[in-house]
Amino acid sequence: MKIIMLGAPGAGKGTQAKMIADKYSIPHISTGDIFRANIKNGTELGKEAKKYMDQGQLVPDELTVKILLDRVAQDDCKNGYVLDGFPRTIPQAEVLTDALNKLGEKIDYAVNVDVPDENIINRMGGRRACVTCGATYHVVYIPTKVEGICDRCGSALILRDDDKPETVKKRLDVYHAQTQPLIDYYTAAGVLRSVDGTQDMKDVFNDIVKILG
Numbered sequence: 120m121k122i123i124m125l126g127a128p129g130a131g132k133g134t135q136a137k138m139i140a141d142k143y144s145i146p147h148i149s150t151g152d153i154f155r156a157n158i159k160n161g162t163e164l165g166k167e168a169k170k171y172m173d174q175g176q177l178v179p180d181e182l183t184v185k186i187l188l189d190r191v192a193q194d195d196c197k198n199g200y201v202l203d204g205f206p207r208t209i210p211q212a213e214v215l216t217d218a219l220n221k222l223g224e225k226i227d228y229a230v231n232v233d234v235p236d237e238n239i240i241n242r243m244g245g246r247r248a249c250v251t252c253g254a255t256y257h258v259v260y261i262p263t264k265v266e267g268i269c270d271r272c273g274s275a276l277i278l279r280d281d282d283k284p285e286t287v288k289k290r291l292d293v294y295h296a297q298t299q300p301l302i303d304y305y306t307a308a309g310v311l312r313s314v315d316g317t318q319d320m321k322d323v324f325n326d327i328v329k330i331l332g
């Protein structure tokens with residue numbers, strides 16, 4: 120099963136994508152996580168991506184598309200995957216559609232996690248992320264057992280540089296201008312399904328499972 124997660128930054132795409140990946144035994148692929156791992160390791164790609172990420176802007180399509188296509192060509196993607204944070208522009212979606220078409224494949228579902236902008240700033244300020252294993256928490260809604268320490272791998276959690284309120288506002292603008300049009304794109308492809316992302320994370324997940332079966 121090939122799934123795309125759509126939604127504003129902070130809507131809960133990553134949180135749900137990880138639960139989907141566990142339940143359906145498919146890899147969770149987050150372009151944001153791939154960029155952050157590269158930044159952490161000081162690679163050229165990381166240096167380039169950071170310039171855009173810190174400004175709340177999108178990393179250019181050429182860079183992002185290459186990384187994603189390389190990743191989905193790997194062996195563990197044979198039975199599908201859940202994409203989190205890709206595509207974020209119409210050109211990215213078109214490249215993915217074309218690449219899948221060539222293989223006689225297609226996206227099965229684009230799950231739109233719907234959360235109004237008012238709720239987003241609040242969520243992002245409390246987000247804490249583990250750069251070692253990719254887990255995400257919230258200081259109020261999804262707390263860790265020990266403050267500041269990842270439940271899954273024991274590493275120290277970080278507050279993402281791009282989760283500052285000014286940057287979040289910019290990212291929301293970028294989302295509305297460049298990413299929201301994907302809702303129409305995947306509606307036209309007949310694969311869009313929307314869920315109410317303002318619910319508790321378990322209820323959001325139940326709604327997604329009803330869709331995916």
Ligand code: ADP
Pocket residue numbers: 126127128129130131132133134135242243245246247255256257258260261316317318319320321323
């Ligand atoms: P995205 O991947 O869409 O940017 P995340 O999954 O990282 O979003 O979620 C953003 C923040 O909101 C995180 O701190 C996460 O723990 C929290 N969160 C995710 N889902 C919910 C939910 N249903 N209710 C409350 N907080 C949530």
Ligand code: AMP
Pocket residue numbers: 128129149150151152154171172173175176177178179180183203204205206207208211281290
């Ligand atoms: P995320 O972890 O999905 O919130 O992504 C964090 C940041 O990484 C975004 O604000 C972008 O700067 C960059 N990024 C992640 N995925 C993409 C993508 N598909 N296209 C362009 N930039 C991306």
